[in-house]
Each structure stands twice: as C-alpha cells, then as structure tokens.
Amino acid sequence: MSDLAGFFAMGGYGAFIWPSFGITLAVLVLVWIESNRRLKRNERALAEMEKGLGGRR
C-alpha cells in the first residue's frame, strides 16, 4: 500500500506530474469527442438531405 502511495507521491512532484498527464489525456479525449460529434452530425444531416431530395424527384 505504501508502495502505491509512494508511486502517486512521485518523490514530492506528484502535484505537477499528475495534472500534466491528466490534463493532456483529457484534452486529447475532448478533441476526439468533438471531432466525432462533428462527423456524425454532418453525416446525419447529409443523409437526411439526400433522402429529402430523392423523395422530391
């Protein structure tokens, strides 16, 4: 257990190391989520539009 505590303490630098890794991971995940949402939204809108145009013809 103290091994684990020592790992998280990182020789006293834990307060700088963990935010560095945590925020990096969070930002990369958020950019990925936003990109995927954008793709899904546009593809859905395009599919609906093509369906609408096909119906009118």
Next chain:
Amino acid sequence: MKRLDWFANPARFLKVARAVQPWAAGIALGLGAAGLYLGLVASPPDYQQGESVRIMYVHVPAAWMALFCYTMLAMASAVALIWKHPLADLAAKATAPVGAAFTFLALLTGSLWGKPMWGTWWVWDARLTSMLVLFFLYLGYIALNGAFDDPARGAKASAVLALVGFVNVPIIKFSVDWWNTLHQPASVLRAGGPAIHESMLAPLVLMALAFKAYYVWVVLIRIRAEIAAGKIRAARLRATGSAAL
C-alpha cells in the same frame, strides 16, 4: 503532384481514410499505453530533476506536435493556394484545432514543469514567448477561417496567415540557441545524436509516435466531417439555385 492529384478525389480519399483510421487509432492507443507505462513506471528518475523529469514524456512530444501540426498547416495551405486542391483546404482546417490543442498542452505542461524546476510558472523568454505566439497563430487561423460567409474566402485568407506565420517555426526551434533562455537546449533532435539515455528515450519516442498516430486519427475524422459539410453546402446551393429558376 501526381500522388496529390490522386488523393484530391474526395471519394477516393474517403475510402483511404476509412481504411487508415482504425490503424491510426490502434497505434495511438497501443503506443500511448506503452509510453505511459514506461514513462510513469519503468523509467528511472533523473539524477538532477528527480521524478519531475516524467513531465518530459508529455511536454516534449506535445511541443513537437505543436510544430509538426503547424508545418502541416502551412504545407496544406501552400498546396491549397498554389494548386487549388480542395482537400488541402480541408486538411489545413482540420489540422488547426489539433495543433492548437497540442500547443496549449505544451505550454501548460511546461508551466507545470517550470514551477518545481525553475521556481516560476512562466518567464517571458524566447522559447516560451514564441510558443505562445504559435498558440495565437493557431487561434487567429481558426478565427479568420470562420470569419467569412463564403468558406472559400475564409480558407484563402487563413491560408495566407498560416504561410506568413510559418516564420515563427524556425524561431521556436532555434530560440534556445539564439537567445539566452531558462529553457534547456535540444537533447534529442540535435547534431551529434540524442544526448539522453535509452531508458528515457524509449518512452519519449513512444509517446511522440502515439501523438502522431492520434493526429492522423483525429484529422481524418475532421476531414471526413468537412467533406460531408461541403456536400451539404453544395446541395443547398443547388436547391436555392433551382428555386430561383
């Protein structure tokens, strides 16, 4: 240019993008996990910096990506301006937010590393200031790109900004040699080879490759989204055009 012509066909590009994307995702996640393990667990603390050296494994790859993405942005902008490849505009537009994110992370992790090592979150020296300028260049590109009703005009104006701003990239790279700075000089990409032990070089390289694969993964998603948006715009234009007739 032949190969670029081949890619400039959106239908062909979409096919290639869909095939490449899962590989890029797998490489990013796999190498990222290995890099995190080596960086946080298996690699030794530095003899001067102690455990704080581990911040290097996100800070340095993020900073490399900040410069890599801007180089991509400038290259895509040049191709778009000179050869008018429609996909080049989309690639530039898709790259900018990813580059901005990596630049933000390089600045933030640098600050988190600077506090324990230099005793300050920030100094206005050449390396840090030129990186901040890079961040503003990305934001300026994004703002200018979206500032016009006609996306083609926005693409053109922002492409010019991207090319002019490219002068900042060599300034960042060589800032640690040209000026006195708190920031340490290059220890990997330098004449004479890396001056860093394998046990630290391995997680650094793994994280750098993971970030590159992440870039490919996310930029392909964003280009696909832009292609779909372009088709929607074209369909709307056709619809209003035929209504006017």
